[in-house]
Amino acid sequence: MEATEAAVLASACGRRRTVRTFDASPLSPEAHELLETLASHDENPYGIPVELRLIDAKTYGATSRVIRGTTWYVVGSLSRCAHAEEAFGYAVERLILAATAHGLGTAWLAGTIDRPAFERAVGVDENRIMPAVIAVGTPAARMSALERVMRSKLHADERAPWDALFFRGDLAHPMSSPDELGPALAAALTCVRTAPSAQNLQPWCLVCSDRRIDLFEHRTLPLRPIGDVQLVDMGIAMLHLEAGLAQQGMCGTWSFDGPRANAGDPNSSTTYVATISF
Numbered sequence: 001m002e003a004t005e006a007a008v009l010a011s012a013c014g015r016r017r018t019v020r021t022f023d024a025s026p027l028s029p030e031a032h033e034l035l036e037t038l039a040s041h042d043e044n045p046y047g048i049p050v051e052l053r054l055i056d057a058k059t060y061g062a063t064s065r066v067i068r069g070t071t072w073y074v075v076g077s078l079s080r081c082a083h084a085e086e087a088f089g090y091a092v093e094r095l096i097l098a099a100t101a102h103g104l105g106t107a108w109l110a111g112t113i114d115r116p117a118f119e120r121a122v123g124v125d126e127n128r129i130m131p132a133v134i135a136v137g138t139p140a141a142r143m144s145a146l147e148r149v150m151r152s153k154l155h156a157d158e159r160a161p162w163d164a165l166f167f168r169g170d171l172a173h174p175m176s177s178p179d180e181l182g183p184a185l186a187a188a189l190t191c192v193r194t195a196p197s198a199q200n201l202q203p204w205c206l207v208c209s210d211r212r213i214d215l216f217e218h219r220t221l222p223l224r225p226i227g228d229v230q231l232v233d234m235g236i237a238m239l240h241l242e243a244g245l246a247q248q249g250m251c252g253t254w255s256f257d258g259p260r261a262n263a264g265d266p267n268s269s270t271t272y273v274a275t276i277s278f
Contacts, residue, residue, distance in 0.1 A: 010247035018196060039053060057118070085229075
């Protein structure tokens with residue numbers, strides 16, 4: 001990831017929030033062009049092609065019961081294969097952060113959509129999955145009552161404590177605060193802490209050691225054959241981590257060969273996902 005892009009994405013990490021209430025204004029030609037351009041960039045650490053499209057959902061009769069004021073969505077699909085969800089989460093969150101930097105609002109949506117209608121819009125079949133869709137538009141000046149209730153129920157403005165997410169050496173040694181790290185690495189990890197996740201469960205654990213970070217998934221939701229949203233969350237965390245490190249001048253390289261020896265905990269509910277070295 002280039003330093004310029006990393007700076008834009010990492011800066012957007014702290015500003016991004018889930019927007020469910022839009023101002024009902026038409027998507028401007030500039031915003032339309034921006035989103036089309038962003039949707040054409042599907043790079044991800046797994047090299048899995050991700051097909052993203054900007055659609056006007058009313059053309060397909062597709063809706064979400066929690067979205068107000070926009071009919072525009074970014075809809076994506078990809079082959080049903082190992083690591084598809086992580087690749088999808090990484091590629092789409094890259095689009096979302098870039099859109100945030102340009103003043104657009106977005107919302108990840110998986111369980112509150114007319115899934116069959118959206119799947120028809122992008123031609124999903126037994127060989128492809130559509131893990132989620134993304135509502136997009138200009139945020140309204142005020143949230144709807146439904147959005148306020150949802151944010152309160154999900155504790156949307158809260159994040160798990162530092163010692164539940166970040167570890168030194170292995171999963172048996174949680175960090176109590178960012179003060180245990182240098183400011184650059186602490187800033188990069190803070191980008192991960194702000195990342196969105198299904199039901200705001202933040203299912204990631206990061207083990208830091210010797211210029212590498214091993215990423216683990218803490219499974220809290222059941223597996224879903226139509227596109228596992230918690231694995232999507234892991235791809236989102238990967239994008240936030242890579243952008244945060246690159247912003248601090250630490251260009252990372254992903255690998256998937258397993259964690260540092262003894263970094264994991266065989267007795268926990270965590271599963272190794274990826275390693276970034278910098």
